[in-house]
Amino acid sequence: MALSSKHLLGLYSVPKEDIQLILDTAVTFREVLERPIKRVPTLQGKTIVNLFYENSTRTRVSFELAEKRLSADIVNFSTSTSSTKKGETFKDTIKNIEAMKVDMIVVRHESAGVPQFLTRISNSNIINAGDGLHEHPTQALLDMYSIREKLGKIEGLNVCIVGDIAHSRVALSNIYGLQTMGANVSVCGPATLIPRNIEELGVKVYTNIDNAIKENDVLNVLRIQLERKAGGGLPTLREYHKYFGITKERLEKLNKDVLLLHPGPINRGVELSSEVADGPYQVILQQVTNGVAIRMAVLYLLGTMN
Amino acid sequence: MKIKAKQIDETGLNRTVTRLAHEILEKSKGSKNIVLIGMRTRGEYLAKRIMDKIISIENFTPSYGVLDVTLYRDDFRTRLKQPEVSVTNITFDVNEKDIILIDDVLYTGRTVRSALNAIMDLGRPSTVKLCVLVDRGHRELPIKADFVGLNIPTSINEEVRVKMKEIDDEDAVYLVDVSKD
Amino acid sequence: MKIIFKNIRIIDPELNLDEINSIVINNGIIEKIGEINQEDVTEAQLFEMDGKTISAGFFDMHVHLREPGREDEETVKTGSLAAMDGGFTGIACMPNTDPAIDSAEVVEFILNKGKGQVVDVYPIGAVTKERKGESLSPILELIEAGVVALSDDGVAVKTSKMMRNALEYSKEYNIPIIEHCEDSSLSEGAMNEGATSTMLGLPALPSVSEDIIVNRDLLLAEYTKSKLHIAHISTKNAVELVRNAKKRGVNVTSEVTPHHFSLTEDSLKTYDTNYKMSPPLRSKEDLEAILEGLKDGTIDCIATDHAPHSIEEKEVEFIYAPNGIIGLETSVGLVFSELLHKKVLDLNQIVNKMAINPRKVLNLPIPKFKVGEKANFTIFDTEMIWTVEVSKFKSKSKNSPFNKKLLTGKAIGVINNNKFYYNGKTIF
Numbered sequence: 001m002a003l004s005s006k007h008l009l010g011l012y013s014v015p016k017e018d019i020q021l022i023l024d025t026a027v028t029f030r031e032v033l034e035r036p037i038k039r040v041p042t043l044q045g046k047t048i049v050n051l052f053y054e055n056s057t058r059t060r061v062s063f064e065l066a067e068k069r070l071s072a073d074i075v076n077f078s079t080s081t082s083s084t085k086k087g088e089t090f091k092d093t094i095k096n097i098e099a100m101k102v103d104m105i106v107v108r109h110e111s112a113g114v115p116q117f118l119t120r121i122s123n124s125n126i127i128n129a130g131d132g133l134h135e136h137p138t139q140a141l142l143d144m145y146s147i148r149e150k151l152g153k154i155e156g157l158n159v160c161i162v163g164d165i166a167h168s169r170v171a172l173s174n175i176y177g178l179q180t181m182g183a184n185v186s187v188c189g190p191a192t193l194i195p196r197n198i199e200e201l202g203v204k205v206y207t208n209i210d211n212a213i214k215e216n217d218v219l220n221v222l223r224i225q226l227e228r229k230a231g232g233g234l235p236t237l238r239e240y241h242k243y244f245g246i247t248k249e250r251l252e253k254l255n256k257d258v259l260l261l262h263p264g265p266i267n268r269g270v271e272l273s274s275e276v277a278d279g280p281y282q283v284i285l286q287q288v289t290n291g292v293a294i295r296m297a298v299l300y301l302l303g304t305m306n
Numbered sequence: 307m308k309i310k311a312k313q314i315d316e317t318g319l320n321r322t323v324t325r326l327a328h329e330i331l332e333k334s335k336g337s338k339n340i341v342l343i344g345m346r347t348r349g350e351y352l353a354k355r356i357m358d359k360i361i362s363i364e365n366f367t368p369s370y371g372v373l374d375v376t377l378y379r380d381d382f383r384t385r386l387k388q389p390e391v392s393v394t395n396i397t398f399d400v401n402e403k404d405i406i407l408i409d410d411v412l413y414t415g416r417t418v419r420s421a422l423n424a425i426m427d428l429g430r431p432s433t434v435k436l437c438v439l440v441d442r443g444h445r446e447l448p449i450k451a452d453f454v455g456l457n458i459p460t461s462i463n464e465e466v467r468v469k470m471k472e473i474d475d476e477d478a479v480y481l482v483d484v485s486k487d
Numbered sequence: 488m489k490i491i492f493k494n495i496r497i498i499d500p501e502l503n504l505d506e507i508n509s510i511v512i513n514n515g516i517i518e519k520i521g522e523i524n525q526e527d528v529t530e531a532q533l534f535e536m537d538g539k540t541i542s543a544g545f546f547d548m549h550v551h552l553r554e555p556g557r558e559d560e561e562t563v564k565t566g567s568l569a570a571m572d573g574g575f576t577g578i579a580c581m582p583n584t585d586p587a588i589d590s591a592e593v594v595e596f597i598l599n600k601g602k603g604q605v606v607d608v609y610p611i612g613a614v615t616k617e618r619k620g621e622s623l624s625p626i627l628e629l630i631e632a633g634v635v636a637l638s639d640d641g642v643a644v645k646t647s648k649m650m651r652n653a654l655e656y657s658k659e660y661n662i663p664i665i666e667h668c669e670d671s672s673l674s675e676g677a678m679n680e681g682a683t684s685t686m687l688g689l690p691a692l693p694s695v696s697e698d699i700i701v702n703r704d705l706l707l708a709e710y711t712k713s714k715l716h717i718a719h720i721s722t723k724n725a726v727e728l729v730r731n732a733k734k735r736g737v738n739v740t741s742e743v744t745p746h747h748f749s750l751t752e753d754s755l756k757t758y759d760t761n762y763k764m765s766p767p768l769r770s771k772e773d774l775e776a777i778l779e780g781l782k783d784g785t786i787d788c789i790a791t792d793h794a795p796h797s798i799e800e801k802e803v804e805f806i807y808a809p810n811g812i813i814g815l816e817t818s819v820g821l822v823f824s825e826l827l828h829k830k831v832l833d834l835n836q837i838v839n840k841m842a843i844n845p846r847k848v849l850n851l852p853i854p855k856f857k858v859g860e861k862a863n864f865t866i867f868d869t870e871m872i873w874t875v876e877v878s879k880f881k882s883k884s885k886n887s888p889f890n891k892k893l894l895t896g897k898a899i900g901v902i903n904n905n906k907f908y909y910n911g912k913t914i915f
Contacts, residue, residue, distance in 0.1 A: 002388040012686070028374070028391045037427040040377040070377075090804055111804035112688040113758025132806065134688025172688055196693075197682035300377070304388055 010135030043072035066295035140173035155182030163222030188212035192233030327359035371396030378420035415449035495536035515905030544576025549790035556585025563600035569882035574898020594632035620645020638665035654713035668700035723776035745821035760808035795884030823896020
């Protein structure tokens, strides 16, 4: 068994067998993470570049740990886009990095399409660690892993993504991946945060959070960008919390067993109340651990491909 | 590929396993510190059978685990097909244990090398001994089995195929010809 | 120089002419249209033109020449050569240069650079100083220096008030204001907003951004009774707005680019920056409305919005790439492939939209097939099959999404200013 592509650019059009293989392989690595020595020699001699054009401590640390635990050699290249815009072009940067003989590139960039662009100018395996508002496939994979771990399956589940869908790269990857695995996917949020024509992707849209909680098995709650109030689409964060925030009262009122995911970092008191963020329904920290296992699985499957 | 000879049948396999169990017990002088680790895939079932024999002989149940060495292999770059990984399932502490590592066929020794590395990452056992059903020769590394069921001298164009009922339809050991003609 | 085009199909919608005949041209003037006799042949160079067609020279009224300011991307000279090779005898160039065409000096500079070529170059002046939308350019000076239209192209004229002033101020001279219709507060984005942009995760601008300004300007043109030309129309609603305005008698014309009648937003799925333009490629519905608008005359002209960009500027991350593609050397091929052969327009309509109407909008003389008239013509072969090869383009820039595309129909020659370029060679 091997993946059908030498890159992981997104989950759009990735076949079910591939997602299944990644999730199953991650089970192995989840076990490795429980060992006293959390390291296997599998990618010894492979060089991986973490190319982060956008700040993302969590994703970068998770990838870095996954790479280290597979014994790969790692180079971190983090830069703010504003500085590269003035100097060397992106293409030149990539050509330079490639000349140093690397095998894989993990890339995070504020522009959608950069991973695709990379496949045209580079020979390495490309892993998308988030591009613009497009995709963040490893996050969606770890979300699916966590759902499967907790509920035993994905197929047939009702999963609702809650929050700022319009400014999220996690939402789209989740929609594609979950749909491929047979889940019914919906989104919930104020209309200003729901992308236009998202229904055309086969996604149900809720504008009332209570209905979303009632009708779903899983809520994947996205972070609201505090600084930008979600691009001007929200009057106040207090209002968002009041009408869309997941609170203990809300969950108790509906008396519904629901699994809560959150890609982190959490804004307590905005999308989740503190009680809920620490409560029994959520698996937020398991998600973080699973994230390392999922990234190890992806790196392993791509890195050992011939 | 064609079968050259059936080296052993169901009864023979059972006898060999019984003998291996006795030898292991004899060498360990009745120590309760031994643990059995089978290597996926057929080593896992072989270890299970040896464990059952030990239980019936000594009325003692040694710890038993399964090791997947895929992540420790050294042939990722040369193999055409990507190997499938499965889970290592060793729930006990290997520190200070006397490990009996069990596999079906010993050939180049590279899989055993991978297994030793994998075990070392799990802890520091007192001793590791190797038990194989068949030794077919052609070692590429300085590795030797402590317990051998059957020595089958082979040529490079031959392979040893171990069949076990747990996953195959019979218990047997075959010598097959894999030369391309 | 005396030349003869023998047995050529002549199309002249103005004279209601569509016939196969022969033309004698002497020193750039039509000497004769009709039977060729021995006397004509002895002193002239004869071109057998069976299967070829000739019409008024094609005119591209929306071109960016980048000179002054970005001569590395295009100059008046290279742009004119690209136009010549693409089958045009005249082009109008937009004022978003550096400095902008907002003074008589820059107009004269461009006119000077454009002299002595097959292709006539007509500058378009900026509506406002530096195209900033804050105060009017010296419009009368610009007109006197030779601009044929006014535009802040690249952006819309910033405020309704400034647009009203421009329309009123220029009205006396019957010169059009060419508007790039885009509401700047709704225009942050790299592609058209819709399901495709959602799928691609690219920041997107809605089509209503164009519709708002089209509507604003139509109302202002109606109110001031001035002349308005809508540049590169791209949305269904905008076509409908212009159609209705024309019915009401508003003095408005419009143009569409070849890419907007041949491509949709679906092309962006590869994140190829050569599909990034402003206005962005729209939906299939919009494209169908554009074809309808071309058919019923709502859209008067076809113009390329030829926008050269260097490779290093265009070969970058999608959201940083500049908007625009070059179009002079693919326009005619796309018009024939997408409009003639797919039976959207007939040859008469095409000649109108490619040659006659742009000149009418800009108040320029229209070339006619009459003895004594100046020869300003394009010769084309509607059936020629060819492959677009950007490396062979005369344009300095290569940013075309049509590279390697197979097209049917091509301009094979242009004659103007007593210069003749034919089959890739300068004849005289």
